[in-house]
Amino acid sequence: MTGYLLQAFIYLVAAVVVVPVAKRLGLGSVLGYLIAGVLIGPVLNLVGNETETIQHFAEFGVVIMLFLVGLELAPRALWRMRHKLIGLGGLQVGVTVLFVTGCAILLGQVWTIALTIGLIFSLSSTAIVLQTFQEKGLQKTQGGQHAFSILLFQDIAVILMLALIPLLALPELAEAAQAAGSKDGHAGASHWLTALPGWAYGLVVIGAIAAVIIIGHYFSRSLFRFVAASGLRETFTATALMLVIGIAALMNLVGLSPALGTFLAGVVLANSEFRHELESAVEPFKGLLLGLFFITVGAGINVDVLLDNIGIVTAITLSVIVIKAGILAGLTRLFSIRGTDRWLVTLSLAQAGEFGFVLVNYALQNHVIPAQTAQLLSLVVALSMFLTPGLFILYETVIAPRYTKKTNAQQPDVPEESGTVVIAGIGRFGQIVNRLLVANGVATVVLDVRAEQVALMRRINTKAYFGNASKPDILHTAGIAEASMMVIAIDDREASVTLVKYLKSAMPHIKVLARAFDRGHGYRLRYAGADYTVSETYHSALEMGAEALRQTGLHETLVEQRKAVYLNIEAEQSDGLYAAWADDASGERIDNNYLKLFMQLESRIAEAMQQSHDDAQTEVTSRNRQHRTEDSGPM
Template identity: 95%
Template sequence: MTGYLLQAFIYLVAAVVVVPVAKRLGLGSVLGYLIAGVFIGPVMNLVGSETETIQHFAEFGVVIMLFLVGLELAPRALWNMRHKLIGLGGLQVGVTVLFVTGCAILLGQFWTIALTIGLIFSLSSTAIVLQTLREKGLQKTRGGQNTFSILLFQDIAVILMLALIPLLALPELAAAAQPGDAQSGHAGASHWLTALPGWAYGLVVIGAIAAVIIIGHYFSRSLFRFVAASGLRETFTATALMLVIGIAALMNLVGLSPALGTFLAGVVLANSEFRHELESAVEPFKGLLLGLFFITVGAGINVEVLLDNIGVVTAITLAVIIVKAFILAGLSRLFSIRGTDRWLVTLSLAQAGEFGFVLVNYALQNHVIPAQMAQLLSLVVALSMFLTPGLFILYETVIAPRYTKKSNAQQPDVPQETGTVVIAGIGRFGQIVNRLLVANGVATVVLDVRAEQVALMRRINTKAYFGNASKPDILHTAGIEEAQMMVIAIDDREASVSMVKYLKSAMPHITILARAFDRGHGYRLRYAGADYTVSETYHSALEMGAEALRQTGLHPSLVEQRKTAYLDIEHEQSDGLYDAWADDASGERIDNNYLKLFMQLETRITEAMQQSQVNARSAKAPSPNQSKNVEDTNS
């Protein structure tokens, strides 16, 4: 018992110490886990032969991760991505297998061994890639979605690969093996299934998939309602784990990928009312198990074999990454994936993946590849996975900024006419302002620093020009001297304040209306010279609060009265609050005087609302007809 606890303590200490440091250095958690594994394994020799056993257990983190991915992907969304899934994913696997197989044959390998190598290296790391995409917020980008499509097809292709590998067995390897070493039949399938003919086994597989869909769609909701009624959160967590483990066991029983089965279950449950509860229940287990899996990958590197074959392993690893990157780049161009999205697909999938370990071991067990080659291939898979976070860092620090600079380096447009109002920013805020002005016959000149946003506006017949409104020369070409008003609707706090300062000093005749993020930002804009500021969330939040009052049963006319009272009090107090903020010499801008005035504001609002309630109660209740007329008036 002490030995197990000590091993667990070593793994946890490695994760707690190394991962936060790696994260702070910008290396990402995945690379941190891999480094932690190398430190406690090959470097310190604190863990030993149990690493492989723990890795099999930790692979369940991949299963949970695919379940969570499925929960975020409704069946309709999965159907909509079928072209990417089959086209892009299928071509990636097929072209990579053919190219790597051909290269291996040219290097003197027998065709069955060469094909097995091609199958192993065609796969990428679902665990590392999806985890990193999620960490960096790239999973919703076009590049992230295409990457996910390829990974999902690879997981499906693993089933076919596991069925094919036993057919590639070499007689000489089988003859040299000890009796009982071989594992024949379908991967992971139980003994009675391996004895079935092919058509019967196919029916069993179809039945297992159908069972997952039927149970997930028709019976799981009733089960979750029953468990939720108990009010015990730990029981709901146990139920969620029971569902994931049960489906994984069923898929493994019939020789299918457990990760693929749980992904399918997640898709089925994507529209369930228990979706978010399921996510919160299993998410902690996914993070812990994935971290453990990455540590075991680092700890499982055989340093002796690596040092003895360092040149061969390094050459093969780099060749695999380069070859896969070229193939992915070509397919991205074929499928019109451009810019940073193309680079994201290319760099994120250039490695081998964790299912490569499964295929290597399975090929070894079925006498397809010799033991020495299996060791080398495992090292290549592990080393390529170890280099993957570095490829993401290359994308994030070198590739993406270059495209941003390229976009910003585009020559600013020269507006063809001047306008009464110049608007800086044509995002969700600026669009509404511009639309209202143009609809009322006010001529506007709209500037935005995002070229793609300007192009989008022009596609919907909204005049907009590319240019950075914070630069005086751009404002000059936009005709700021002839304009009467400047609306600052950009989402950069510091740039908006600087813009107000410049305009007030260089062009004091311009009326400046500025978008504020909050009360403090509004004060800064006003202090810089803005004539009018509005918090972007103030009026929408006020309207939401008014609707909440209406939903509680308060009469609409009373709600409007109280909303007006709230606005009046805010307006009356705004100058006093601003003066208190501006008078603070500490630089913090929020002193005791300001806080006192703010509390007075809260008190005045509360008193006004209470007074309104008293007035409403003392007023004579209207007759039914009168009440109807009031409602008709406010409808």
């Protein structure tokens, strides 16, 4: 027991120490986990043979990840991306398999081994790519969506690869394995499938997939309602894990990819009312297991084999990355993927993937490749995954900035006329402010750093100019010296605070009105000198709350009265809260005095609402009495 606890402690310490440092250095969490694994494995030898066993367990993180991805994709969304899925993904897998197979044959490999190598290297790392996309906010970009389509097709293709590999077995390897007392690779629960004819096996596979769809669509909701009625969150979490593990086991039993099975289940449940609860229940397990998986990849690198074959392993790894990147670059051109999206797809998918380990072991068990070849292939897969964060760093630091410069190469516009009010930012907030001012005859000059947004405003006959309002020279060109007011509605918190400071120091006569993201940001703007601030969601949230009261049956007059009470109390307490925030010397701006005042504000609002309720009840009672008195009077 102590040994297991010690091993767990080593893995956790490595993650806790190395990953935050890697994140701080801009390397990303994935590279941090990989480095942590290398440190506790090959470098310090703190972990041993258990790494491979732990890796098989940690691969379940990929299974959970694809379940969560499926929850985000309703069947209609999946159908809409069918062209990218089949076209782009199918061509990537097919062309890569053919090209790598051809290269392996030229290097002297038997065609069956060469084809197996092509299948292994055609896959990319779903775990690394999707995790990195999520961290860097790239999953919603066009390039991120194209890359996801390819990854999804690869996961589907694993099914066909698992079915094809046993057919490539070499008789001499099988005979050698039997002579050495080797056991058949199909040992286990799915051994009975090998005795079935092809059509029967196909029916089993179709039945398993149908079972996932039927159970997910018809029976899971009743189960979740039953469990949710208990009110025990831990039971709901156990149910979610039971569902994921059960589907993974079923897929594994029939020889399919567990990740694909759980992805399918996620898609089926994407429209379920329990989708968000399922996400929150299994998300922590995904992050922990994926981190453990990356650590085991780093720790599992066999240094002895690597050093003995450092030249060939490095050459194969770099060749795989270059070949896959070249094929992907060609496909992006074919499918008219341009700009940073083309580079994102090309570089993010240029590595081999975690399913490569599965195919290598599967091919070894089925006597398709010799043990020495399997070791080299595993090292190439691991090393290419290890280099992947570096490709993302190359994309972020070298490629993306170049395209950004090209996009922003447009010179700042010179406004044709001056205005009484200069507005920085013509997004959803700035548009409303500008529209109201212009409709009332107030001349405005609008600046925005997004050329496409400026072009869009001009298409709807709204005057706007391209320029960065945080730069003094741009402000002067926009006529800030002749203006009497500036409205700051930009989406950059720090830039808005800096702009307020500059305006109040350089042009103290100008009134500065600033949009705040929240209460804390509003205090910072006020502290910097803004004359008026408003949180962007304050009034809309107040209106939503008022509508919610109306929907509960409260009379319109009472709703407006209580909304006015809320506004008055907020206004009365605002100065006190700001003074407490500004007076905090700790730098955090939220001390016990501030928290005490904030709780007093909550209490005052509750008391005022209750008083309003009591006054309304008293008024109703008084009216009823008056009506009864009138009714009982002389005819």
